[in-house]
């Protein structure tokens with residue numbers, strides 16, 4: 652690797668009867684910390700792929716304004732309801748394709764930070780690179796080891812090498828590169844399969860070959876699952 656990565660890999664013996672959490676979706680505490688370092692009531696933030704606004708509401712009190720984009724009308728409808736509940740006046744949700752949108756035109760003023768949580772692509776990084784050279788990028792994205800036991804790699808996932816190459820070619824220099832992984836070890840293949848059946852994972856995997864891929868893995872004696880694998884990045888323009 653060209654850059655230094657901070658790696659946190661946690662292995663956990665999992666008792667499926669006791670704990671049915673699905674940790675792949677939890678907000679990354681390190682990402683929150685990296686964003687918090689930029690906090691200022693004078694600064695405007697673009698968030699891409701905001702979904703129903705989990706990250707948006709966590710960081711809105713830290714900044715002047717958050718312009719949060721998503722291309723899903725239903726996610727934004729949920730976000731709007733939550734905005735009213737949180738009573739936050741400095742958040743603007745917009746329906747847009749983050750790979751195509753002109754962030755500068757949407758913001759209507761200087762953008763200090765582009766952030767994302769589990770929504771990243773080379774095209775989004777290229778869009779951020781079109782902004783003012785002071786703009787900072789901070790995001791968490793899936794790593795290629797996420798649910799690796801299913802045999803399927805998400806097209807949105809990055810390896811460390813692919814992330815370095817994408818940042819380099821867009822003209823971003825990383826000031827933080829992290830790899831966070833959490834691996835559950837089950838007492839037996841049956842307990843591993845039961846865990847997936849009883850969490851929301853089976854619903855997520857039903858529409859893809861992931862579920863059959865995982866069943867094959869447990870039938871062959873596998874009894875682990877990489878429940879969380881992410882790259883966390885903060886980068887400035889070179």
Ligand SMILES: C[S@@+](CC[C@H](N)C(=O)[O-])C[C@H]1O[C@@H](n2cnc3c(N)ncnc32)[C@H](O)[C@@H]1O
Pocket residue numbers: 699700701702703704705706720721722723726747748749750767768769770
């Ligand atoms: C895994 S969810 C993460 C949502 C939110 N950031 C969170 O962590 O709760 C990914 C989100 O990105 C959105 N998304 C994916 N590709 C997009 C694109 N090209 N433009 C805008 N939104 C996109 C999806 O609609 C979805 O809401």
